[in-house]
Amino acid sequence: MKHVLWLAVLIGVNCAHRIDPVSLRLAGRQDIEITRDERLSTPSLVRGKLANLSGIDVKKHAETIMLFLKENPELFRLQSPESELRLSRSEDDDLGFRHFRYERLINQVPIYGDELIIHINKQADIYQVNGQYHASLVRTTTPDIPADRAGAIALELGAAHKMQKVEKSTLIFYPAHGDLHLAWQVRLMGGIYRWEYFIDAQNGTLLFDQDRRRF
Numbered sequence: 591m592k593h594v595l596w597l598a599v600l601i602g603v604n605c606a607h608r609i610d611p612v613s614l615r616l617a618g619r620q621d622i623e624i625t626r627d628e629r630l631s632t633p634s635l636v637r638g639k640l641a642n643l644s645g646i647d648v649k650k651h652a653e654t655i656m657l658f659l660k661e662n663p664e665l666f667r668l669q670s671p672e673s674e675l676r677l678s679r680s681e682d683d684d685l686g687f688r689h690f691r692y693e694r695l696i697n698q699v700p701i702y703g704d705e706l707i708i709h710i711n712k713q714a715d716i717y718q719v720n721g722q723y724h725a726s727l728v729r730t731t732t733p734d735i736p737a738d739r740a741g742a743i744a745l746e747l748g749a750a751h752k753m754q755k756v757e758k759s760t761l762i763f764y765p766a767h768g769d770l771h772l773a774w775q776v777r778l779m780g781g782i783y784r785w786e787y788f789i790d791a792q793n794g795t796l797l798f799d800q801d802r803r804r805f
Contacts, residue, residue, distance in 0.1 A: 609654060614641050614661040624665070627722060632667045636719040644714040652677060655690060655708050658716060667725030673698075674726060675706060686712045694723040697731040701763040701770065702788075724770065733761060733772055733791035740774035743794055744787035751785050751801075753778035764788045766797045773797055 616622060622638030646654050659671040668674050675692040682688050687709060694704035704723040711717050735743075741756040757779045764773040772791040777784060784802040789795070 609641075609643070609646055609657070611657060611661050614658045616640060616662050616665055630722065630724055632723055632725050633665060634720060634722060636665070637717065640716040640719065642713070642715050643710065646714070651688070651710065652680065652690060655716070658708075666719075669726040676700070678705075692721075696727060696729050696763060696770075699731045699761055699763055699772070701765070702773075702775065703765065724765075727770065729763065729770060729772065731761070731772065733774070735774070735789065735791050735794045737761070737774055739794065740789040740791065741776055743789050743796075744774075744776040744778055747787060747796060747799065748778045748780070748785050751778075751780065751783065753780040753783070753785050755779060757784070761791065762788075764797050771797055777802065 616636075619638070622636060622640065624633055625635040626632070627634040641658050643651055643654055656671050656675075659666050659668055659675070663669055674695055676695055678691045678693050680688060680690045690708040690710075692706045692708070694701045694706065701724055704721075706719070706721040706723050708716060709718040709720075737759040741759055745753060745756065755778065757777045759777075760775045762773055762775050763770045764775070765771075766788075774789045774791050776787045776789055778787065782803070785799065786802045787799045788797040790797055
């Protein structure tokens with residue numbers, strides 16, 4: 591009898607950590623607000639009672655969010671959210687709401703400026719999704735210009751701002767001239783000053799630069 595009771599408890603726990611994927615699908619729903627980014631063809635805002643996670647352990651919320659996005663590829667334009675998104679941070683606000691922030695990746699290379707944010711209220715409803723991000727894309731992530739060469743190019747450009755050395759170089763995708771460019775995000779330092787350069791990783795041209803000094 592004890593074994594039967596323990597089995598019932600275990601089944602109850604497992605069920606509490608699961609959700610029917612059909613309940614996560616938004617296709618055909620008329621009670622949600624959708625605003626699309628016409629340039630990116632992805633939604634900038636989706637609002638409504640999108641899904642309820644009250645039967646899911648809080649520790650499983652991030653996992654369930656991935657399932658939610660996966661069940662709605664036509665809306666969110668992501669074919670494989672598990673590999674195309676990376677959780678940058680989650681946080682609780684003063685109202686007890688939770689917010690999950692994701693960066694967008696292509697083959698583990700982040701897209702500069704892309705972010706998708708999932709909001710969950712105290713009732714465990716996913717009530718809003720917003721952000722700015724690119725849809726699923728196929729792009730090469732093999733640079734023709736190595737990091738040290740990109741650093742040298744940035745230092746040459748940064749001489750006018752008295753930059754002295756490379757602090758950090760990161761491979762990213764940078765949106766410029768209507769397209770995504772595989773690029774090196776190179777941060778230079780010179781004394782208390784910082785300057786950032788985005789160097790095209792295929793041809794070594796400058797895509798953008800900005801002053802990153804902190805006052």
